[in-house]
Amino acid sequence: MATMKAAVCTRYGPPERVRIEQVEVPTPQDDQLLVRVRATTVNRTDCGYRAANPFVIRFFSGLRRPKMPIFGTEFAGDVVGVGKDVTRFQAGDRVLGWCEGTFGAHAEYMTVRADRPLTMPIPEGLSYVEAAPSTEGSHYALSVFHSTGLKAGDSILVYGATGSIGSAAVQLAKAKGLKVTAVCGTANLDLVKSLGADRVIDYQTQDFTKDPERYDLVYDAVGKHSFFKCRHLLKPKGIYVATDRPLLHKPFMFVPVFAWWFLLTGITKIMRGRRQMFAQPRTDPEGLKWLREQILSGAFKPVIDRTYPLDQIVEAYRFVETGQKIGNVVIEV
Numbered sequence: 001m002a003t004m005k006a007a008v009c010t011r012y013g014p015p016e017r018v019r020i021e022q023v024e025v026p027t028p029q030d031d032q033l034l035v036r037v038r039a040t041t042v043n044r045t046d047c048g049y050r051a052a053n054p055f056v057i058r059f060f061s062g063l064r065r066p067k068m069p070i071f072g073t074e075f076a077g078d079v080v081g082v083g084k085d086v087t088r089f090q091a092g093d094r095v096l097g098w099c100e101g102t103f104g105a106h107a108e109y110m111t112v113r114a115d116r117p118l119t120m121p122i123p124e125g126l127s128y129v130e131a132a133p134s135t136e137g138s139h140y141a142l143s144v145f146h147s148t149g150l151k152a153g154d155s156i157l158v159y160g161a162t163g164s165i166g167s168a169a170v171q172l173a174k175a176k177g178l179k180v181t182a183v184c185g186t187a188n189l190d191l192v193k194s195l196g197a198d199r200v201i202d203y204q205t206q207d208f209t210k211d212p213e214r215y216d217l218v219y220d221a222v223g224k225h226s227f228f229k230c231r232h233l234l235k236p237k238g239i240y241v242a243t244d245r246p247l248l249h250k251p252f253m254f255v256p257v258f259a260w261w262f263l264l265t266g267i268t269k270i271m272r273g274r275r276q277m278f279a280q281p282r283t284d285p286e287g288l289k290w291l292r293e294q295i296l297s298g299a300f301k302p303v304i305d306r307t308y309p310l311d312q313i314v315e316a317y318r319f320v321e322t323g324q325k326i327g328n329v330v331i332e333v
């Protein structure tokens with residue numbers, strides 16, 4: 001039996017629950033690739049699933065313990081085996097992709113369906129480390145454009161423009177032809193400008209809620225603000241979307257928080273004025289095709305904060321949970 005090194009988590013809890021172990025190399029099914037993972041990421045989704053926070057995650061991931069004990073939603077590596085139905089890839093191809101739902105990228109080898117829309121060749125000249133963080137933040141950012149129906153010429157304010165989702169939202173909004181105002185800390189003003197923001201507001205020296213501009217979309221990419229505090233920044237039919245809610249992470253608060261959010265979303269929709277929405281990780285095939293093109297052409301470049309070797313993945317989790325990473329944290333496998 002062939003074995004591999006993997007970051008395994010068999011009980012929900014803090015980063016220390018993750019251990020490096022030798023486990024069996026998975027076998028690809030007929031429609032899957034076997035990938036030798038060279039780089040992956042630790043992101044907020046991994047943190048949420050590892051800690052079962054918010055609690056609602058247990059309903060998808062296992063009530064008492066994680067059903068899938070190897071996390072990791074993004075990967076870059078080499079195809080080393082293919083199932084008999086696979087025609088798009090062959091052994092030796094360099095691939096990157098997104099595998100939220102099935103996970104498994106925090107290991108030397110993983111299997112993934114070849115026909116997932118974001119499984120794609122690594123663009124020429126891109127290293128595994130540069131390629132690995134291409135899909136998670138960008139997919140979440142894109143799903144906002146999909147659900148809000150924004151079009152070229154509309155205006156967006158991205159709050160938390162230095163997170164993985166926020167930094168992707170700035171780049172993708174610009175690529176979609178939107179007018180982009182980004183909010184970030186003093187140290188990262190130049191970085192966020194370089195991502196394409198038309199205007200940058202420093203949240204450490206200015207109160208962005210006093211901005212005189214009005215927006216079609218206020219996107220709280222770090223989930224730390226509120227509809228009521230940002231409502232006046234919206235145009236009459238403008239939309240406020242947040243990726244998260246701090247209260248959601250308090251024990252047993254997910255039921256009232258979700259109930260309140262759905263209620264507020266419903267009421268604001270019925271009233272047909274300024275609306276609020278929760279960022280749902282959903283997009284359409286056309287959107288995914290467009291995102292593929294952005295990644296393959298090099299138009300979208302994920303921001304990387306730092307890298308860790310797989311053996312230090314617990315440190316990576318601790319750092320990501322400070323909430324201060326700039327873009328993405330990559331694990332070299």
Ligand SMILES: NC(=O)c1ccc[n+]([C@@H]2O[C@H](COP(=O)([O-])OP(=O)(O)OC[C@H]3O[C@@H](n4cnc5c(N)ncnc54)[C@H](OP(=O)(O)O)[C@@H]3O)[C@@H](O)[C@H]2O)c1
Binds near residue numbers: 044224242243244
């Ligand atoms: N809805 C979904 O399906 C979904 C999926 C994945 C993730 N999420 C959530 O989305 C959120 C964002 O995740 P992420 O990985 O993109 O980024 P992240 O790790 O949460 O964000 C880190 C960045 O946010 C900035 N930041 C932190 N607090 C801020 C504040 N009060 N104002 C402005 N900027 C602030 C930090 O910069 P400074 O150090 O300068 O403050 C840092 O660069 C998380 O809460 C995550 O749980 C939601």
